[in-house]
Amino acid sequence: MNLRTAKVVRFHETGDASVLKIEDLPVSEPAVNELRIKVEAIGINRAEVMFRNGAYLEMPEFPSRLGYEAAGIVDAVGEQVTDYKPGDRVSTIPSFSMGQYGVYAEYAVVPVHAVTFCPQSLTVQQSAAIWMQYMTAYGALLVVGQLKRGQHVIITAASSSVGVAAIQIAKSVGAAVIATTRGNNKKQFLLDQGADQVITTDSEDLVARTMDITHEAGVELVFDPVGGPILNQLAEASAKGGRIIEYGALDAEPTPYPLFIALAKGLTIHGYTLFEITQDKIKLEDAKEFLLPLFEAGKLIPVIDKEFTFNQIQDSHRYMESNQQTGKIIVTV
Amino acid sequence: MNLRTAKVVRFHETGDASVLKIEDLPVSEPAVNELRIKVEAIGINRAEVMFRNGAYLEMPEFPSRLGYEAAGIVDAVGEQVTDYKPGDRVSTIPSFSMGQYGVYAEYAVVPVHAVTFCPQSLTVQQSAAIWMQYMTAYGALLVVGQLKRGQHVIITAASSSVGVAAIQIAKSVGAAVIATTRGNNKKQFLLDQGADQVITTDSEDLVARTMDITHEAGVELVFDPVGGPILNQLAEASAKGGRIIEYGALDAEPTPYPLFIALAKGLTIHGYTLFEITQDKIKLEDAKEFLLPLFEAGKLIPVIDKEFTFNQIQDSHRYMESNQQTGKIIVTV
Numbered sequence: 001m002n003l004r005t006a007k008v009v010r011f012h013e014t015g016d017a018s019v020l021k022i023e024d025l026p027v028s029e030p031a032v033n034e035l036r037i038k039v040e041a042i043g044i045n046r047a048e049v050m051f052r053n054g055a056y057l058e059m060p061e062f063p064s065r066l067g068y069e070a071a072g073i074v075d076a077v078g079e080q081v082t083d084y085k086p087g088d089r090v091s092t093i094p095s096f097s098m099g100q101y102g103v104y105a106e107y108a109v110v111p112v113h114a115v116t117f118c119p120q121s122l123t124v125q126q127s128a129a130i131w132m133q134y135m136t137a138y139g140a141l142l143v144v145g146q147l148k149r150g151q152h153v154i155i156t157a158a159s160s161s162v163g164v165a166a167i168q169i170a171k172s173v174g175a176a177v178i179a180t181t182r183g184n185n186k187k188q189f190l191l192d193q194g195a196d197q198v199i200t201t202d203s204e205d206l207v208a209r210t211m212d213i214t215h216e217a218g219v220e221l222v223f224d225p226v227g228g229p230i231l232n233q234l235a236e237a238s239a240k241g242g243r244i245i246e247y248g249a250l251d252a253e254p255t256p257y258p259l260f261i262a263l264a265k266g267l268t269i270h271g272y273t274l275f276e277i278t279q280d281k282i283k284l285e286d287a288k289e290f291l292l293p294l295f296e297a298g299k300l301i302p303v304i305d306k307e308f309t310f311n312q313i314q315d316s317h318r319y320m321e322s323n324q325q326t327g328k329i330i331v332t333v
Numbered sequence: 334m335n336l337r338t339a340k341v342v343r344f345h346e347t348g349d350a351s352v353l354k355i356e357d358l359p360v361s362e363p364a365v366n367e368l369r370i371k372v373e374a375i376g377i378n379r380a381e382v383m384f385r386n387g388a389y390l391e392m393p394e395f396p397s398r399l400g401y402e403a404a405g406i407v408d409a410v411g412e413q414v415t416d417y418k419p420g421d422r423v424s425t426i427p428s429f430s431m432g433q434y435g436v437y438a439e440y441a442v443v444p445v446h447a448v449t450f451c452p453q454s455l456t457v458q459q460s461a462a463i464w465m466q467y468m469t470a471y472g473a474l475l476v477v478g479q480l481k482r483g484q485h486v487i488i489t490a491a492s493s494s495v496g497v498a499a500i501q502i503a504k505s506v507g508a509a510v511i512a513t514t515r516g517n518n519k520k521q522f523l524l525d526q527g528a529d530q531v532i533t534t535d536s537e538d539l540v541a542r543t544m545d546i547t548h549e550a551g552v553e554l555v556f557d558p559v560g561g562p563i564l565n566q567l568a569e570a571s572a573k574g575g576r577i578i579e580y581g582a583l584d585a586e587p588t589p590y591p592l593f594i595a596l597a598k599g600l601t602i603h604g605y606t607l608f609e610i611t612q613d614k615i616k617l618e619d620a621k622e623f624l625l626p627l628f629e630a631g632k633l634i635p636v637i638d639k640e641f642t643f644n645q646i647q648d649s650h651r652y653m654e655s656n657q658q659t660g661k662i663i664v665t666v
Contacts, residue, residue: 057597227592241609249592257590259560259582262604264390269602271595276574 009104010063014054017317030078041128043069044329065102068094071127089118093131095278119295129302129328137166139277140245149174151220159186161328189326210237228253235261244269303327342437343396347387350650363411374461376402377662398435401427404460422451426464428611452628462635462661470499472610478554482507485552492519494661522659543570561586568594577602636660
């Protein structure tokens with residue numbers, strides 16, 4: 001058993017997608033409070049592209065694994081694991097170091113706290129496309145942002161997997177969604193996902209359109225993974241007492257803090273990652289309790305843009321970097 | 334009565350202290366829900382210096398009055414004013430437009446919601462030196478910042494009147510205070526006010542000292558009127574989940590938003606003015622209920638640095654701009 005090997009994606013230096021290597025490595029055994037998954041589908045996230053580039057919150061130690069989201073079948077369990085047994089269909093919630101546990105692999109050992117049963121209503125591909133996006137959006141909009149029925153929320157870069165999840169969650173509580181995207185080509189997709197309004201930032205004035213839509217009141221909440229100079233516009237588009245949640249750094253430009261607008265409006269700007277939810281046992285359980293029934297009921301439906309094979313792992317990253325996708329990129333193992 | 338005139342400070346253009354002019358103007362009558370105060374003492378605030386410079390949240394319309402804080406005797410009341418009568422000793426809470434109601438004058442008409450009885454334990458000078466500083470500090474530290482016993486708070490520019498009030502309020506709830514000041518000359522003053530630690534930022538490393546003091550944990554709360562590049566250091570000195578309250582813009586340099594630190598630590602940065610408290614009836618009443626007994630009991634004692642006469646109004650502004658003061662600047666009328 002210990003001599004068995006399987007394919008694992010690792011990288012030995014930061015760089016473009018070509019640094020990702022498929023290697024044969026011994027299949028390791030789960031330790032206490034860990035279990036092993038025979039991976040069937042992997043969800044690809046911007047976080048992994050940034051980690052590969054050396055631009056993520058966590059820095060790789062080489063050779064480094066990567067990957068947060070996998071779905072598959074439990075294959076072995078470590079000591080003290082009682083909630084899962086071999087044969088169970090599970091998926092992973094990003095709540096671990098991806099350098100240590102990275103799930104881009106045929107077999108992945110992960111901590112048991114990062115595992116849930118797959119919703120029965122979803123395919124294995126869809127099950128690898130839920131936790132990063134819905135947990136991130138749920139925690140930001142409903143836990144940190146306290147978004148309420150009738151309030152307005154701006155969701156930037158809205159065609160990303162997290163953006164789509166945020167649209168669906170905001171609509172599920174009765175909020176009005178203003179989605180932004182750069183060009184016109186993703187506008188209909190966003191309307192189809194439930195956005196009430198779409199602002200195409202390449203050709204429209206974000207602040208003027210928002211003030212028009214909100215009758216000059218501004219939005220109560222902003223959910224933004226871009227950062228950089230757009231933060232100032234988002235502050236101008238915010239209501240008095242508004243909350244801005246930054247959850248990424250897609251723009252490489254520095255991000256000026258809009259001090260005077262923040263003082264004048266009493267704005268709160270919160271730096272957010274889903275770890276704020278997943279590393280807090282109570283918040284994590286609350287999140288599962290909120291989300292799982294909505295998956296089972298078909299009220300939250302992950303949108304899969306494109307599937308790649310395991311051998312196309314480099315192409316899956318290149319595709320994400322092309323910014324063509326609308327929804328989730330999946331690698332089937 | 335309508336022909337009676339009195340002295341009022343106004344300015345007809347933005348600029349240095351010399352734009353402040355003492356003018357004889359008719360004494361106006363209080364309208365509905367207003368009352369008139371025969372002013373005995375005026376508290377001088379940084380907000381008025383910035384307003385005079387055209388660098389405040391509110392822009393002057395010329396000729397413009399100015400001034401937020403006065404204490405004196407009620408002289409006349411408008412219709413529907415039932416809580417106060419001529420002869421009552423009152424002071425004002427900044428919760429109005431200072432261009433409209435500015436209290437740098439021998440007689441000031443103000444809205445009744447902005448008035449309280451003076452604490453009996455305080456002199457009239459001290460009564461003109463409480464609401465801006467203690468209300469600002471109370472709202473930030475206890476309402477927005479939720480500062481608790483045993484937590485650490487960094488108070489920057491701590492020798493200002495708001496800084497001193499913040500030290501006293503933080504100590505009143507059992508928090509540990511790290512006060513910052515540029516040089517050594519105000520260090521003993523800050524220790525005397527109750528600061529547990531003083532960091533002199535001209536010669537000491539703010540982040541290293543804070544991490545040393547907090548055993549590498551960082552501070553739960555920062556209360557900063559400076560902005561500019563120091564915000565990045567304050568973020569580095571913050572604990573995971575820390576809160577930074579910005580309440581001014583003393584540094585004219587742009588303020589970069591520390592995006593990566595905010596993401597990594599889940600930081601919240603809140604733009605704050607005391608209007609968040611004073612324009613909310615419930616919060617305003619809560620604030621008075623919290624603060625008034627502490628004044629009466631001598632647990633919060635306003636520190637007056639220097640008094641000027643009404644004719645020295647320009648000098649009072651110049652003195653504030655010299656940054657020599659430790660505590661409040663008062664003009665006695």
